[in-house]
Each structure stands twice: as C-alpha cells, then as structure tokens.
Amino acid sequence: MATEAKPAAPTEDPVKLAEFEARCDRGETIEPKDWMPEKYRRQLTRMMSQHAHSEVVGMLPEGNWITRAPNLRRKMCLIAKVQDEGGHGLYIYCGTETLGTDRAELIDQYLYGTAKYSSIFNYPTLTWADIGVIGWLVDGAAIVNQTMLAHASYGPYARAMIRICKEENFHKRQGYELCATLARGTPAQKAMVQDAVNRWWWPSLMMFGPHDTNSPHSADLLRWKVKQKSNDDLRQRFVNLTVPQAQAIGLTLPDPDLKLDQATGDWKFGEIDWSEFNAVIAGNGPMNRERIAARRKAHEEGAWVREAAAAYAAKHQPAAGQAA
Amino acid sequence: MSTGPNGVGEWPLWEVFTQAPGGKPHEHAGSVHAPDAEIALQNARDVYTRRGEAVSLWVVPSGAIVASAPGDAGPFFDPGNDKPYRHPQFYKTPRGVKVF
C-alpha cells in the first residue's frame, strides 16, 4: 500500500498515546475525529480497505455462476448474495474513508498498486457445488472473523460489521442448505459437492492468516482492540463449528489428521500448506491475474459513466455535493 | 469531484438516514457516493433498504454535516450529567401510590 512506503510514522505525543491506549483498554469506541496514533490510522486503513477489496473481488467467483444457476430460486438467492457482497464492500469503503483516504484512491491501490485482498478469491469456481461450499465454508469463516470485528475499537468499522454480520447469516445458511441438497441428491451431485469441499477446505483455513507467531500486524491490532482474538484462535473456532456440520450432511473434510481432542473439545487438524498460501498472496494463485483483470476492466469501462454523471451534475446543479 | 492517482475521480459522498416503520426517528445508516441528489437517493435505496428496513430516506451531502469536536465532549455534554431533576426518578411519590 502506498502509505506503507512512506518513512516511519512521526514519534507520537507520549501523553496522547497513553491516553489513547487507556481508552482502548477500557473498551471505549474510537470515532473518526478522535485523536489516534498515525500507526493505528495506517493499520486500520490497510486492514479495512483490504477487507473491502475482498468483498468486491469476492463478487467474481460467485458471479461466475449467476447465469448458470440451475433453477430460478437458486438464481435469485445467488444474485442477492453477490449483491450483498457489493453492499458489504461499500459499507467498509465508507468506513475506511472516515480515516481520511478517498475511495477512488483505495480502489487504485489494489487495482494498480500493491494493496491486497483475501487470498481465497484467487481460486476458481469450477462447478455449481462451489457456490454452496463458498457460502458454507468461506462465508462461515468470514462470519467467525467478522463477529469478532463487530467489537473492534474503531466505531465505523464495528458498525459496518454489525450490519454485515446480520446480512451474512443468510449467506452461510443458503450455502449449507445448497450443500445438504446436493449431498442427498444423485450420485453425480454428491460427487460434485464432495469434490468442491476437497478443493475449498484448506484455502478456507488459510483465510484466517498466518500463525500468530508469524503474523506481522497482529500484535498492534490486538493491543489496540481492533482484533480481539488471534488468527489461530479464530481458525480453531471455525474448525470446531464446521466439523459437526460436515458430519451432519455426510461430507468428509480432506484432512487425515482431523480428530477430536477429548480433553479440550477442540478438533485438532493437520498443518496448512503455507507455501501455497504464500504463493497465492504473492500473486501466483490460480486466478490472481484474472481477478484483477476483471476488476480493472469493469473500472476502466465504467470511467465514461462516472465522468458523464459528474459532468451532468456540474452542468445542472453546480453545487452538487454541497446542496441538494 | 476528487481525482485519484489514475485520473478517475470519485463522486461526492452523501450520508444516508433511514426511518424504520412504526414512527421511529431517522437513523444514520451509512453513506454512498453519488453525483447528485436524485442518484444519491436511488443509491441509498438500493444499498441500505434491500431488506425492507425503511419507510423514508434522507440523503445529506457529507460536507453539510456540522459535528461537535471530540475536544468539546466534556464542556458540551457533562453539564447534562449533574441535573438529576430532569429525570423522573428525582421525584418521590407519596407512599401507597402504586400507579403514577
């Protein structure tokens, strides 16, 4: 991200910093105009915009199946879901803008710069069953993460998350319902959904990010109560929730090491292939180039529309944006 | 309209307030970008009322909102804290009066 290339943040006023950290410790909400350390602003801008980009790029793998949904009910569910992802991106962009960076600039940072989005969306959707599995596993993982973020110290982020969590519940349920339907369907449908689970399980676990010992931004974000739980804690919670759900509909998760630890009640799982994770993050996943190309195309082909509407507003309401 | 590094600008920002059914007050829902008031209303409708949450919508250019400063929080709001006579619990009703 462009802001990270700048030299280190100026030394903060120690009195203000102590006061700020005390507020975070007391669980107070930080609002846009409040004093905050530059690093908090930068870290949050990075994290929130990355989250917003992920929602928008996330429209592509699922949008890929809108035109092929196998009945009208599923087609409408899918359109509504992909539309929600766009809405969620929009809510989070608006929240990010309160930190002082314009949405156009944030979008430029991922389309033409080095800003990241969630690695999960760099995998292809190969069959209709992927739509169910994304709703169940990918949205399921996102909900675990977002439920925590609904308590984030930054007010606009927390409020966006509360709205998003309410809406996302439908995503997970429609995904699980879709998987359950396929799992009790024809042999071909059952094979299709099992194959999709096999492909999406590990990338879903990677969504929680690196191990805590290897997560560069985690310490600050935890200290400032942006995050309240570590990557590994959240990942474990997701696995514990998901294993019984898979069992209930007769699907297996592709991990021979998966077993219940009777003492803790946790489902222990095998080691993630971090070389794959790093390759995808570095831009070399199966679909990185296509995703960015598709978003650039939409953005560039839409430029004339954005310019025309602004030109019309300037002609007919010189004070647009100032007065209605 | 501001201009990003690639020359493609962003429309102005509008704050959106939605009113839930049942005579509730308008409440801040979030914001949208729009080139003018009509599109701002349409965008607000599509973005913030997809689940039938509203019976009325306001959109306000973000720049038109005047907000109290964080530094004002004390002087602005604390004086309201030491005036208990503004709350009904301040007043006693005679013994035996159950419903007031």
Added chain:
Amino acid sequence: MSTPLFEYLLRLGDDRLILGHRNAEWCGHGPILEEDIAVANVALDQTGEAQLLLNLAGQIEGQGRDADQLAYWRDETQFRNLQMLELPRGDFGFTMVRQFLFSAHAHFVLEHLASCPHDDLAGIAAKALKENRYHLRHSSEWVVRLGDGTDESHRRIQAALDELWPWTVELFYEDAVDAALKAEQIAPDQAAIKPKWEAMVTEVLTRATVQPPKGPMRMVGGRKGRHTEHLGHLLAEMQIVARSHPGASW
C-alpha cells in the same frame, strides 16, 4: 393444447426472464459499486416476476409444468420474449436505454393488467407495476445523465438508441393471442398504449438531448419464437447445469 392466456403469460414471463438474465450479468462488473447493486436489484425483481408469471402459465396449461420447467427445459423456438431483450448487454448506456424503452412500455401494460378481470394475473401485475416504477425511474435518470453528460457519453447513448430503436416496433406487436384476450378485457390495446409510450419516451430523450433514428424498423418474430442468434447462446448457458442432471433437485 396452447391457449391464448398460456401464450400471453409466456410472453410476459419470458420478457422478464431474459432481460433479468442480461441485467444480472452486470453483477460484479458495473461502472461503480452503487450501480452493481442497483442493477442487481432490477434483475432480482424481473426474475421474481418471471417466476410468478411462468408458474401461472404452467397452472393455466395444466400439464404439471412449473416456472423452472418452462425456463430450463424449453428450446429457443419455444421462447416468446421480445428480441431486443435477448441482445447482449452492451455497455452500461445500452443496458440503460434498453431498460428504459422496455420499462416505459411495461408501465402502461402493467397498469392495464393490474385491473384486469383475471385475479391472479392482476395481482402479479400490481406487484410488477410497483417494481417497474423504480426500474423506469432508475433507467430514465441514467439515460438523461449519460445523454447530456460528456461528448463521449452522448455519443454512446445516441449509438445505443440507434441500435435499439428499430426493435421497439415489437413492443406493439399484436396477433390472435392479443385479440382473444382483448375480447376478455385481459390484454391491453397496444394501439392505445403507443401514443402514451411515445410521449413518455420523447420527454426523456429530449432531456437526454438524443433523438430516435429515422430509418426503417426491424423485422421481428420473438412472440412467435423467431429469435436472434443470441438467444440460443444465452439459453445454452442458462440451462446447462439443469439439463446436465435430468430429474435432479437443487
């Protein structure tokens, strides 16, 4: 045995199914996030209307077909939608001009149907009329802004209108199906709708500073199952999963 009402409901239902499909293609590819969401809303309304209309068509037909069977298991020549609705989505301007020309016409058709003596159809039409009001507002405001925006947007909107206008003759197509239903006060009289549509369209196009082309209209046949080459491709994509698994539930 195909009755006039069954045929008429297919025409209404297929219009919305096909246009909803084209509009849904924008999801994730719009010019700005707000419009991705707006166009998806229009697509959702239209697909929902198609489902209601095709379900009713199936009931009227009485052979146990529902909306999904009608949508996914008919071939090109059995579709009854207007040809202009199956054309590829084009640029955002083309999508908006098409939506506007269609919604302006649909407004008057639905207004009539909402008070027709067929209760089920009247109920669906009343719902669709409400939804269509917003489609009309959204698309007309965009046609105006793009027509009267920049030189480029003006050129694009004029080009979209030049391409779409000759297809609009089909909006007013009538045959024995319409005659039979007009006799029962169900279908509206297209000759009476035409001047109202023209007035509405002229008003918006004038604000948009664009003009309909003067040339000849197209030969059309959508209502009889004679389509452009685009429809077959659209259906191949739409129907592939359903048809690959006959008898499966989803």
